[in-house]
Amino acid sequence: MTKTPDFTKVFQDAFAAFPIDASAFQNVFKTQAAIGEKLSKVALEAAEKSTEITSKWAKETISKLSDVSKARTEPTDYTKAASDFASAAAELAAENLAAFAEVAKKVQVETVELILAAGKEVSEDATAAVKKATDEVTSVAKKAASAAK
Numbered sequence: 001m002t003k004t005p006d007f008t009k010v011f012q013d014a015f016a017a018f019p020i021d022a023s024a025f026q027n028v029f030k031t032q033a034a035i036g037e038k039l040s041k042v043a044l045e046a047a048e049k050s051t052e053i054t055s056k057w058a059k060e061t062i063s064k065l066s067d068v069s070k071a072r073t074e075p076t077d078y079t080k081a082a083s084d085f086a087s088a089a090a091e092l093a094a095e096n097l098a099a100f101a102e103v104a105k106k107v108q109v110e111t112v113e114l115i116l117a118a119g120k121e122v123s124e125d126a127t128a129a130v131k132k133a134t135d136e137v138t139s140v141a142k143k144a145a146s147a148a149k
Helices: 008-017 022-068 075-148
Strands: none
Touching: 008 075, 022 075
C-alpha cells in the first residue's frame, strides 16, 4: 500500500511565509480617514450655513411680527398689518428656501467631487496592494511547490 504524503509541514511553511502587508491596511485606513475628515468638513460647513440662514430668518420674522402686534385704532388696520405680514413672510420664505437650496447644491457638488477623487485614490491603492500580494503569494507558492517535490 502506498503511504499518503503528509502535507502538514508544507502548509505550515506556506502559511508562515504568507505575506500580510500591514502597510497596505494602514494606507487604506489613512485614505478612509482623510475622506471622512473632508466629508465631515463639508457637512459641518453646511450645518453652520444652515444655522445662519435659520437664525436670520427667525430674526426677520420676529421683527415683522413686532409690527403686527402693535395696537391699532381701526379694525381694518389689523387686517392690513396681517396681510402685510403674510406677504413679508412669504417673501422671506422664498429667499431663505433659495438660500437653503444653494447650501444643498454646494454640499452635493463637493460630496460628488470628494467621492470621485476618493474612488480613484482607493482604486489605485487597492491595485497596488493586490499586485504586491499577488507577487508575494506567487513567490511563496513556488517555494512551497519546490519544497513538496
